[in-house]
Amino acid sequence: MKRSEFLRGFLTAGAIVVGVSLTHASEKLNIVTTLPDLKSIADEVGGNRVEVFAIATGFQNPHFVDPKPSYILKLSKADIFVTVGLDLESGWVPSLLNSARNPRIIKGGEGYVDASTDVPLLQVPSSVSRAEGDIHIYGNPHYWLDPENGKIIAQNIYQALVRMDREGEVYYSENLRRFKDKLDTKIQEWTAMIRPLRGTKIIAYHNEWPYFEQRFGLQIVDFLEPKPGIPPTASQLARVIREMLRDNIKVIITSPYFTTDSAELVARNVGGKVVTLATSVGAEEHVRTYINLFDYNVAKIVEALK
Amino acid sequence: MFSHDFVISALKVSIMIGLLLSYLGVHVVGRGIVFVDLALGQISMLGVAFANTVDQDPTIISIGFAIGGAFLLSFIKVADKRLKQEAIIGIVYAVTSAATVLLISKAPHGESDISEVLFGSLFTVTSEQMGAMVIVFGAIGLLHLVFRKKFFELTERIENHQVEDVGVFDLWNFLFYLSIGLAIVLAVRVGGVIPVFSYLVVPPVSAILLMHGRRSLVLMAMLISLLGGLLGVCFSVQFDFPVGSSIVALLGFLFLVAVLVRLLVMKKSRTRS
Numbered sequence: 001m002k003r004s005e006f007l008r009g010f011l012t013a014g015a016i017v018v019g020v021s022l023t024h025a026s027e028k029l030n031i032v033t034t035l036p037d038l039k040s041i042a043d044e045v046g047g048n049r050v051e052v053f054a055i056a057t058g059f060q061n062p063h064f065v066d067p068k069p070s071y072i073l074k075l076s077k078a079d080i081f082v083t084v085g086l087d088l089e090s091g092w093v094p095s096l097l098n099s100a101r102n103p104r105i106i107k108g109g110e111g112y113v114d115a116s117t118d119v120p121l122l123q124v125p126s127s128v129s130r131a132e133g134d135i136h137i138y139g140n141p142h143y144w145l146d147p148e149n150g151k152i153i154a155q156n157i158y159q160a161l162v163r164m165d166r167e168g169e170v171y172y173s174e175n176l177r178r179f180k181d182k183l184d185t186k187i188q189e190w191t192a193m194i195r196p197l198r199g200t201k202i203i204a205y206h207n208e209w210p211y212f213e214q215r216f217g218l219q220i221v222d223f224l225e226p227k228p229g230i231p232p233t234a235s236q237l238a239r240v241i242r243e244m245l246r247d248n249i250k251v252i253i254t255s256p257y258f259t260t261d262s263a264e265l266v267a268r269n270v271g272g273k274v275v276t277l278a279t280s281v282g283a284e285e286h287v288r289t290y291i292n293l294f295d296y297n298v299a300k301i302v303e304a305l306k
Numbered sequence: 307m308f309s310h311d312f313v314i315s316a317l318k319v320s321i322m323i324g325l326l327l328s329y330l331g332v333h334v335v336g337r338g339i340v341f342v343d344l345a346l347g348q349i350s351m352l353g354v355a356f357a358n359t360v361d362q363d364p365t366i367i368s369i370g371f372a373i374g375g376a377f378l379l380s381f382i383k384v385a386d387k388r389l390k391q392e393a394i395i396g397i398v399y400a401v402t403s404a405a406t407v408l409l410i411s412k413a414p415h416g417e418s419d420i421s422e423v424l425f426g427s428l429f430t431v432t433s434e435q436m437g438a439m440v441i442v443f444g445a446i447g448l449l450h451l452v453f454r455k456k457f458f459e460l461t462e463r464i465e466n467h468q469v470e471d472v473g474v475f476d477l478w479n480f481l482f483y484l485s486i487g488l489a490i491v492l493a494v495r496v497g498g499v500i501p502v503f504s505y506l507v508v509p510p511v512s513a514i515l516l517m518h519g520r521r522s523l524v525l526m527a528m529l530i531s532l533l534g535g536l537l538g539v540c541f542s543v544q545f546d547f548p549v550g551s552s553i554v555a556l557l558g559f560l561f562l563v564a565v566l567v568r569l570l571v572m573k574k575s576r577t578r579s
Binding site: 066068095101233 | 310315
């Protein structure tokens with residue numbers, strides 16, 4: 001009796017040890033990101049040691065995501081969770097994390113990555129009242145649209161990878177370096193393409209391009225939305241039309257998840273055009289990686305402004 | 307499938323919402339006021355918009371608005387046979403929707419706050435929300451269980467257009483609207499507008515197709531709502547769909563089944579006679 005119990009205990013312990021070491025050897029780190037852009041960067045840094053899943057798609061407005069069961073399941077098994085942070089996903093991330101009950105990836109947990117850490121933020125409101133009509137109290141959250149910030153995001157993800165998987169440190173740091181180098185080369189290429197257009201005035205539908213604008217020297221003078229998140233009003237459209245005629249502005253940039261009716265209306269009135277840029281990886285078929293995202297947007301804007 | 311906490315809490319919540327709303331729905335359908343749900347939902351949305359403009363806590367203000375709205379709606383009595391209460395409720399819905407849009411357009415933070423406060427998913431219900439629902443739904447359920455005669459008498463009188471003998475302010479009528487207002491505000495915040503509307507309307511209507519007596523009607527409505535919730539949650543988990551729309555789709559399916567059963571029964575009784 002005693003012996004069989006001992007034997008059983010021994011076998012169980014052995015099985016656990018074997019099981020643990022097996023899963024350790026074969027299983028990759030599970031990473032869940034909110035946006036596909038973060039997934040692309042996590043793929044670059046994590047390489048073949050990670051399995052990355054992005055919750056939102058590239059053609060979806062990241063402010064609104066309807067939870068599906070699979071999101072919660074993936075989050076409950078995740079080792080690392082990467083979020084854009086600020087208040088971009090505040091409508092759906094806290095409740096998803098709450099339902100996933102995974103202590104590793106809750107705010108402050110080892111596997112929680114706020115990708116905005118160390119990013120120099122734009123449009124941080126100076127007054128607490130928010131009366132100027134800014135929904136983003138921490139600053140504009142669309143910071144991944146500046147490729148320089150892609151390097152900071154990569155750095156943040158790298159740190160979490162090393163925290164969770166020490167053995168991979170050398171591999172990850174090599175990947176990180178390669179990704180940063182690649183981005184640096186590309187940034188030079190993109191800025192060279194856009195240089196002749198520096199200072200060109202354009203109009204945007206929603207206030208999500210300040211980082212892109214700053215990096216590439218464009219000048220967004222107004223928005224079709226009178227306030228972020230509020231559909232264009234008649235007086236706002238009239239104002240934009242006046243501005244476009246006065247300053248000879250020809251291009252309105254918008255995103256895949258907004259209707260282009262009002263932008264088209266304004267463009268018809270001033271003889272300009274509407275350019276739908278990709279706000280995220282996956283917004284268009286060819287935009288498969290973070291680097292593609294800027295290849296696509298830079299080419300598109302250069303062509304439109306030519 | 308049932309080993310995950312979030313699936314279990316979704317099931318629990320769908321049972322709570324289903325039982326209470328399908329019961330209240332029997333009254334709502336009987337009185338012919340199915341849009342009361344959308345109107346009250348819109349009134350609480352107006353509350354959120356208002357809270358935004360005056361920079362106050364949206365939760366409390368939206369509940370306050372819903373209670374106030376329920377109070378006002380309980381005064382609607384239509385003696386004129388050419389009119390139905392529904393028409394007045396429709397006007398309330400349209401005007402409060404417009405007022406919400408007007409308020410939002412001048413509010414500083416736009417639409418996103420509103421949707422954050424008002425629309426949830428059954429999968430992301432918090433334990434606080436669950437606790438609040440147990441207390442409020444339990445209280446409403448108890449009230450209606452104890453005074454079921456009063457509530458049904460009132461509904462039948464309104465069904466038969468005998469509103470003359472219902473006073474200008476009728477306590478039971480107010481309590482009925484208060485129950486609906488509270489139930490809907492809480493339910494919408496965890497379930498979303500369309501699922502809540504469906505829970506209120508589909509089970510009673512399907513039950514009316516199948517049953518006659520009041521008691522069997524209520525029980526059948528509750529059964530259909532439980533079935534719709536259970537199947538909807540399973541469907542959503544199995545095929546990875548948003549849960550609210552899955553439940554609505556399955557309730558719709560059950561309604562179709564009820565229609566078919568009713569047609570078969572009618573055919574049979576006709577051939578028999």
